[in-house]
Amino acid sequence: MTARQMKESMERFHATNQPAASLLRDAAEGxxxxxxxxxxxxxxxxxxxxxxxxVVCQQADFALARTFCLENPNAKHGRRMGAA
Structure with a gap:
């Protein structure tokens, strides 16, 4: 990989990563x-x-939670921690 290709690759990565970095920064700062x-x-x-x-909903609309559980039956009881 040439220096120019590396620079272009890093610029693409930065542009792709920017929204996630911004979201995490804002969340950390409240x-x-x-x-x-x-x-x-x-x-x-x-x-x-x-x-x-x-699952709590102020408007008592659980359609998204029901759909999620139907599409992901293993998630129906929440994520569990385990040791191998």
Whole structure:
């Protein structure tokens, strides 16, 4: 790989990594993050995947949690820690 190719590769990586780095920085600093519907569904599905007993919804709309559990039956009881 030439120096020019490496520089181009690093620039592509930086552009790809920037949104994730920004999100993590804002979360660490307690700054609210603006999200679209797809992002919110993703974040909420992460919460569902880590739930061990309850999923809470202020509007009592559990459609996303039900869909997530149907599509991911192994996640139905939350993620479990284990030792090999």
């Amino acid at each position: 700054i609210p993050v603006s999200s679209n519907q797809d992002n919110m569904d993703y974040y909420n599905s992460l919460q569902t995947s880590f739930a061990s007993r309850y």
